[in-house]
Amino acid sequence: MNPPAPPPALHDVETPVGVVDLSRARSNAERVVAYAAEHGLAWRPHIKTHKSIEIARLQIEAGARGLTVATLHEAEVMAAVTPDLLLAYPVVGSGKLRRLQRLLRREVDLRVGLDSEEVLGPLAQAADAEGREVGVLVEVDAGLRRVGIGEVDGVVRLAEAAAAAKGARYGGIMFYAGHIRGSGPEEEGALLRLAGFVADLGARLDAAGLTPEIVSGGTTPTLWSSHRIPRLTEIRPGTCIYNDRDAVAVGAATPDQWAYTVLATVVSTAVPGRAAVDAGSKALAKEERGGSGYGELFGRPEVKVVALSEEHGMLDLSGTEWRPEVGERVRIVPNHVCVSVNLQDRVVGIDGREARAIELEGRGRASPLPEAISVG
């Protein structure tokens, strides 16, 4: 008998495909856990970045306290990893409320972030109909002007309503400071304003007998400043498990902490001064940042992805002597890792000298459409 064929090499894998360096992901997780422990914070990572049960387990094993999710599908999937889930998204609509009820029949300790009585009422009612209680974090606008209540009185009123609602359990407050993306004077001002707002809010909630058990915040860009927000109990950064060009641009990570790249193949060098690779906007996502392109080559930071169409990424060779050949493989660091991962069917996890497929169970919405739908 012949010896078994050797496993295919990474360079045999079809491109484009996301590649995760598991050793770096572990170090990234450990670094966040160490910081959180130093400052008495819990880390509840947002799994939107990786969408994977395996990576969520890696986070929990590293010391994460529960998980944050954005969709009901993510919640359903991650309930297999931990019962301790924060659904950082208001549940709106009868279909989603039924789905939430099914989730509550499982072993979950679920909190939901929301910012209105219009969301609180039906949610509490749905939980109560299952004989369950759902934890409620009142979402506060930290300055991003996305969701959340921006004035103290409104937060207190909704906290009171949550504390009073049958089927709900008031748990505290949450916010997302996605507008703070660096460490310049403007960002420093925004961080101080946020700290002041949270302090005021905490005092008012205390006075109302609504002391927040949980104060949940923290993005990857503000991750290492989390201890400067008073009363914070937990942080939710997700990107920090893999990091990306944006995380480095805002000073939250260094290039040796990049744990995700997109493996791509050079498919054309016909246009002088450029090379086309097979990772386009359907593998990297077309999110530009201030003229620095859509990504850069791992190990060759001078080579940027300067244009993207759906299945083509264009490398600008003007700043390098390197001249790739058709068929050559490259690895691209995306600007925004979360949306690139979301474009993969699955990713390749590299663990030392071995590699294997990592499924993205939390990807998509898993909301099958009914056979027939009426219009009207």
Added chain:
Amino acid sequence: MNPPAPPPALHDVETPVGVVDLSRARSNAERVVAYAAEHGLAWRPHIKTHKSIEIARLQIEAGARGLTVATLHEAEVMAAVTPDLLLAYPVVGSGKLRRLQRLLRREVDLRVGLDSEEVLGPLAQAADAEGREVGVLVEVDAGLRRVGIGEVDGVVRLAEAAAAAKGARYGGIMFYAGHIRGSGPEEEGALLRLAGFVADLGARLDAAGLTPEIVSGGTTPTLWSSHRIPRLTEIRPGTCIYNDRDAVAVGAATPDQWAYTVLATVVSTAVPGRAAVDAGSKALAKEERGGSGYGELFGRPEVKVVALSEEHGMLDLSGTEWRPEVGERVRIVPNHVCVSVNLQDRVVGIDGREARAIELEGRGRASPLPEAISVG
């Protein structure tokens, strides 16, 4: 016995979800076919826009001549609709060549676009090993500087090589004028330069005994100018089946030809002057166009999506009296339909008073990773 429950209404369907107006899609297809017929052109639509067998069939029934695809997975799926396929993408790498060989065992009449002997050689060899011939269109750089040969001599040389290669059948030339996106003086100049280049190239190929049977070009922005390109035999626009804000912005469509929107639910109105919906960059794609936002409300063009995070779209209410309530449904027209469709699990097709799920069989890459992969 009780009468059967009525089918769920469209407004029961979970959001966010892409919605296709099939009647508009049919009209859009018929309009392109009529234009093509008037000018003696074949329409070979690129299916990257819709990724769906049902929509591809609709195009063929309307009179499309074959289909264009970008990936091997799209080719495998669309071979069920028509044997007449153009893979407008170079096939590079051993894994993809093996996949192409499996495809050639089916009833397909496959052409491939390519721009180098490095791609032609292994491709022809792979086809020949199957006892088949693959059609070759030499890709020409129409001015976009993405892929394609930009000078006449190089095109003639590669056409000669294709004509000589065992396993290949020289079929003509193709190009993609993605840089022409409007009808101003600059675009007019680019169109005239392209027309001149194609005329020169045709004459040189004739002189070399390599008269191109197929001259394939045409994007949605240049669709209605296709007859101004000499010797063109077929056009490949894909977006025109659904259209989007970009198609309207460049004058290639009107808003009543929008056949695709993303159905979304208002989840927060807590921030004054804004409303948050549950369609974010993971449903719409974050592709901005010159300060006009990431999408607009269908039927309310004054309401733009001014910010996107992964699961939130922010509607700016400053230009409207309309004040949506939490739970209200809206439909959003994306800037770029192809990348929004690619983010859906499936879409809802509306056909008169009925609606049903439309699967996106061509989505993803369907390249399962081996169990074990070695690194090195």
